[in-house]
Amino acid sequence: MTRGAWTPGSGPLRVGVVGCGNIVEQYLQTLPRLPDVRLVAAADLDRSRAEAVAARVDGARALTVDELIADPDVDLVLNLTIPAAHDAIALAAIRAGKHVHGEKPLAAVTSAARAVLDAAAEAGLVASCAPDTVLGTGTQTARAAIDEGLIGRPIAATAVMLTPGHERWHPNPDFYYQPGGGPLFDMGPYYISALVTLLGPVVSVVGAASSLRTERTIGSGSRAGEVIPVDVDTHVTGVLVHESGALSTLVMSFDAVATRSSSIEIHGTAGSMIVPDPNHFAGDVEVNVLDGDGWQTLPPSGGYVDAGRGIALQDFVATGAAPRASGALAFHVLDVMESFIRAAHEGRAIEVASTCDRPAPVPLTELD
Incomplete structure (x- = not known):
């Protein structure tokens, strides 16, 4: 694993969400119920959306996208951007030493998706993807x-x-x-x-x-x-x-x-x-x-009982970063x-x- 990345036994998985559009609401119904996951930051090109998400979660901060990806308190970037941006955000997160879990599809095309998986493997990080x-x-x-x-x-x-x-x-x-x-x-x-x-x-x-x-x-x-x-x-x-x-x-x-x-x-x-x-x-x-x-x-x-979108993050922890x-x-x-x-x-x-x-x-x- 990349130095500083979350590893099994190192505590709760600290998650920063990038992209606070319609789909984030479903994640916000699930993440607070996950015993080993903490939402710590939110970012969106529309700052007001990130602030609205952060205001609903104790301890979460509204950041810019670049700030969130660089933040040492974020272990995994939850990528809820539109499909065309999936690979760019994932690659930036991996370069910053973060695991990444994204909405589907993994990328808009397989060539971009392959680049994400190769970068994660080279860095010793995990790139996982919805649907969960x-x-x-x-x-x-x-x-x-x-x-x-x-x-x-x-x-x-x-x-x-x-x-x-x-x-x-x-x-x-x-x-x-x-x-x-x-x-x-x-x-x-x-x-x-x-x-x-x-x-x-x-x-x-x-x-x-x-x-x-x-x-x-x-x-x-x-x-x-x-x-x-x-x-x-x-x-x-x-x-x-x-x-x-x-x-x-x-x-x-x-x-x-x-x-x-x-x-x-x-x-x-x-x-x-x-x-x-x-x-x-x-x-x-x-x-x-x-x-x-x-x-x-x-x-x-x-299966996970009463699961919702984001349960893959709990599975990430439960399987030792092998979701x-x-x-x-x-x-x-x-x-x-x-x-x-x-x-x-x-x-x-x-x-x-x-x-x-x-x-x-x-x-x-x-x-x-």
């Missing part, structure tokens, strides 16, 4: 059931997310329609991270994509009525081929109205399973086994998504160059 929803009781109870053989050998999965678009509710939705955004890069990490956690890494993909509108209209906030350009695919569908042989069908859209359920379905040789929405931490896992009594709800058997929401997993997910878009545009199957270990399961864990 896979650490909750929903996905982890499903993982435990699969590992126990409850549905036999998994052979197929379906994962569907349909929404008319985030511009309807987000006051500044521009980045959702710029490179690094779109339904696949925005919501795909939740679904693909869950699928890799449940079924293992992906070796190849086939896909198709469309973008039927070139503009979107902001529906809320001070910019309501403003028209923004669309520079990404807004409906993406295709198949992931897992190393295990399982096939996952994926549909991600900002063009459709709704789907009745955003859950994942896993089908095996001995039964089928409904996994709750991977954008959430909890939810019922249901199974229907061959020659059984129909759909049954499983009691929680894995399950690892940079390697995030890089593989980003690589899968890039390969997916390439497959869609080239009209052929694309091999996924990267791989990762299937993350270790999380035992059923109550936050103290």
